[in-house]
Amino acid sequence: MIKELFGLEGRSALVVGASKGLGKAMALALAGAGADVAVASRSQKLIEEVRDEILASGRKAVAVKADISREKDIIGMAGQVIDSFGKIDILVNNAGIYLPATALDMTAEDWDKTLNINLKGIFLTCKAVGRHMVDQKNGKIINIASVLGKRAAQTSSAYSASKAAIIQFTRSLALELAPHNIRVNAIAPGWFETEMVKNELGDPNTRKYFLSKTPLKKFGVPEELGGAIIFLASKASDFMTGETITIDGGFSIW
Numbered sequence: 001m002i003k004e005l006f007g008l009e010g011r012s013a014l015v016v017g018a019s020k021g022l023g024k025a026m027a028l029a030l031a032g033a034g035a036d037v038a039v040a041s042r043s044q045k046l047i048e049e050v051r052d053e054i055l056a057s058g059r060k061a062v063a064v065k066a067d068i069s070r071e072k073d074i075i076g077m078a079g080q081v082i083d084s085f086g087k088i089d090i091l092v093n094n095a096g097i098y099l100p101a102t103a104l105d106m107t108a109e110d111w112d113k114t115l116n117i118n119l120k121g122i123f124l125t126c127k128a129v130g131r132h133m134v135d136q137k138n139g140k141i142i143n144i145a146s147v148l149g150k151r152a153a154q155t156s157s158a159y160s161a162s163k164a165a166i167i168q169f170t171r172s173l174a175l176e177l178a179p180h181n182i183r184v185n186a187i188a189p190g191w192f193e194t195e196m197v198k199n200e201l202g203d204p205n206t207r208k209y210f211l212s213k214t215p216l217k218k219f220g221v222p223e224e225l226g227g228a229i230i231f232l233a234s235k236a237s238d239f240m241t242g243e244t245i246t247i248d249g250g251f252s253i254w
């Protein structure tokens with residue numbers, strides 16, 4: 001029963017932004033539940049290491065070098081995964097960047113860069129893979145948003161805007177793709193100890209402040225997204241679409 005609900009044997013997944021941090025942990029979790037997994041990012045060596053870890057666990061895996069700020073790379077990435085696995089059942093849009101700056105100090109270039117990768121890149125990836133899922137009449141798309149898409153922070157205006165847009169894009173796409181048997185959901189992580197936030201969480205005062213705002217009194221570790229990603233990728237979540245699951249130790253309860 002549990003295996004039938006949560007098992008991913010026979011499914012193939014593409015995790016974009018899987019070279020490190022949350023994306024790597026989610027790729028390994030999907031493989032652990034039985035999926036074959038394609039891992040993509042700009043860093044060839046790192047994604048090959050993740051691919052090898054998945055292969056060693058007995059699942060099929062491929063590494064695809066792609067920069068999602070370029071549509072050509074996105075189309076190539078989708079094609080390469082379909083050539084390798086024959087299909088994409090699960091798409092995890094995890095690639096993202098955070099360029100901290102107040103709105104008044106942020107350059108237009110950094111604003112565009114943030115929105116290009118965090119929002120447009122996900123839209124274009126959903127488009128490339130979504131067409132394939134429509135043809136196969138099945139699919140699960142999981143977008144990685146952020147608790148900062150629902151709450152504000154001092155230096156996150158571009159990042160927060162991009163992540164709030166992802167939450168709303170997830171709802172709109174869920175509506176559009178529901179007739180095609182495709183579910184679209186999102187995860188909004190709170191503070192997780194990864195390279196992206198090492199400067200913020202490396203500062204003792206900021207660390208203390210965010211811990212004081214987190215009822216569970218800890219930061220997340222990437223493996224703590226494993227349960228949610230398996231749930232959203234599996235049959236267990238088949239009656240759910242357009243939803244965002246927040247995983248933040250209670251940070252957004254306030």
Ligand SMILES: NC(=O)c1ccc[n+]([C@@H]2O[C@H](COP(=O)([O-])OP(=O)(O)OC[C@H]3O[C@@H](n4cnc5c(N)ncnc54)[C@H](OP(=O)(O)O)[C@@H]3O)[C@@H](O)[C@H]2O)c1
Binds near residue numbers: 046145
């Ligand atoms: N850590 C947190 O506290 C936290 C909280 C909320 C939400 N998030 C979100 O969770 C996701 C993962 O964050 P993380 O903390 O794991 O960050 P991270 O360690 O910096 O990882 C970011 C991932 O995105 C990939 N990436 C960035 N730009 C890309 C591009 N143009 N094309 C392809 N891949 C690209 C990176 O790969 P390459 O550099 O190899 O290309 C890397 O695999 C992000 O969307 C982030 O906004 C994180």
